[in-house]
Amino acid sequence: MRVKRVKGKDRRLVPIPDELRDSLREVVTLLAEADADPEIYLDFDDAIQVGALCGGRCGPASHPFVFTYFPSGDWTRRRWHLSLHRAEIEDIAEGRMVEILMYCCKAQNCQCKFRDESYDCFYCDWENEEDVQRFNARLAELAKRVASKEDGIKGYLALNPEAGVSSVIADYNPIRGLGERLGWFTVDEVETLLDKCRRSAD
Numbered sequence: 001m002r003v004k005r006v007k008g009k010d011r012r013l014v015p016i017p018d019e020l021r022d023s024l025r026e027v028v029t030l031l032a033e034a035d036a037d038p039e040i041y042l043d044f045d046d047a048i049q050v051g052a053l054c055g056g057r058c059g060p061a062s063h064p065f066v067f068t069y070f071p072s073g074d075w076t077r078r079r080w081h082l083s084l085h086r087a088e089i090e091d092i093a094e095g096r097m098v099e100i101l102m103y104c105c106k107a108q109n110c111q112c113k114f115r116d117e118s119y120d121c122f123y124c125d126w127e128n129e130e131d132v133q134r135f136n137a138r139l140a141e142l143a144k145r146v147a148s149k150e151d152g153i154k155g156y157l158a159l160n161p162e163a164g165v166s167s168v169i170a171d172y173n174p175i176r177g178l179g180e181r182l183g184w185f186t187v188d189e190v191e192t193l194l195d196k197c198r199r200s201a202d
């Protein structure tokens, strides 16, 4: 069985490929048709299949259009998961928006990208159950000997070099006894400590 363990991603601005822009231009046309025709129903996850995109109007109100973009050619480990507002779709289609902030997998062989930090990568973020148990055992050992939060982050980075804020909160905070002893981590704190520990390791 595979178990989810989300790795930290690189947050960066990515240029929007022509292929994606062309596909979103087709989406704009489809949305205009749907405005005029109540029979066109787009509110399910594969309602829109145009160009290199598959998705639908099934996300939260802030970004209701959810798509997977499959760049042409090699489809493995290159998927983009997009959640967009209609205005953003139009801005991209018309060339007003030429780059987009994405959370990108850090693994060398994975080019998957996610609009939303909470998304997990099918390839990078799912692991063999035995590996996860082994990892958790090492984490529990680490928790017994750390004397400070910074110490904990240092040790955690040694076990999980690709760690991001979400993985620290997910893996580290739930360890029994640790939060009571050293205090719980907050997002800002983890960000600062990860940064500090990475810099001192360079």
Ligand SMILES: [Zn+2]
Binding pocket: 105, 106, 107, 110, 111, 112, 121, 122, 123, 124, 125
């Ligand atoms: Zn990945």
